């Protein structure tokens with residue numbers, strides 16, 4: 055994978071412009087011990103990566119705005135001994151040349167160099183409160199500077215959150231990012247189709263999860279984007295089910311919420327399908343309702359809509375459906391007003407998607423308390439999920455044939471000038487297409 059140096063450099067330039075003055079310090083994520091001396095698989099910090107394209111741990115980027123703008127990377131030293139054990143490291147010199155920073159230093163020089171950079175800066179931007187370790191390190195630097203005050207050194211007297219500036223940048227995806235998200239979506243879509251062809255009664259949920267990991271890794275994705283939810287039968291009514299260790303039964307539905315991460319970019323797809331390849335009539339009724347709600351929501355993803363319009367469209371369809379299926383009583387307005395629908399649909403219809411599964415960016419146009427409904431408008435190159443669902447736990451007020459049906463249908467959608475593009479449309483979705491795909495794979499097994 056070639057690193058898009060120009061794009062990462064342009065992002066740093068853009069941050070410099072939006073800072074106007076001062077200095078920003080962004081740490082990447084720490085390595086985390088899993089047990090004894092082995093680590094969890096490393097994942098860089100999304101903000102740090104967004105500005106650098108640099109994936110090594112123990113790195114910090116410092117951006118200086120103002121009259122003499124520059125970007126400076128601190129990274130691990132070249133170390134033949136460590137590289138024999140753990141793998142390649144750029145080291146400061148190669149990192150500067152490869153990633154086109156103005157200056158690079160060994161991470162071991164950070165404490166010394168940072169004081170020179172911080173001195174006399176009017177404002178400091180960093181992610182205050184994100185990490186106790188980083189907070190106390192930055193406080194330590196500021197205190198060290200204060201001891202030099204008698205020598206005429208000024209300490210930044212204003213601290214701002216650098217994430218706020220970068221969030222707005224991250225919300226609008228570039229062609230380079232959109233290409234990655236299309237590919238991430240295509241891989242995850244293929245994995246969902248693979249699962250439909252693979253599953254059969256008496257299998258374990260984790261066997262199906264393994265099919266996802268297989269498809270992700272063989273396609274070049276670096277990791278699942280989040281812990282996959284593979285939930286058979288009643289487990290689908292647990293929204294964040296992650297045990298994935300139950301047996302799949304004939305006649306049950308299987309809900310799978312799984313996506314991969316490709317060069318940092320997440321896909322996030324949910325499909326729900328019958329373990330035996332054929333929807334029962336009750337399952338089909340609920341499925342068609344959720345699918346209609348999803349279609350209604352996706353049709354609201356365009357530049358004339360605000361953030362909440364897809365959710366409102368989904369809710370409108372779902373509530374009418376709940377009334378028709380005798381899950382809710384009363385008029386549509388009454389059910390909306392009372393919130394009775396929340397017994398079956400208790401989450402929102404989507405979230406921003408990008409480097410983080412729940413990606414950066416505000417959902418409201420302003421944070422004014424007086425105008426809580428001030429949702430921001432959708433704009434070209436924003437990416438979001440659309441994921442209505444219906445979860446019917448056993449209850450006295452619910453017809454028994456609906457008990458334990460849990461359905462969610464989720465796609466990743468890009469807002470375009472003229473509407474939207476569903477990035478995950480390859481994942482089979484209609485009842486007819488799901489049954490046909492599952493039927494075809496069963497025939498193939500028999501021949």
Ligand code: CA
Nearest residue numbers: 311322323464
């Ligand atoms: Ca999801």
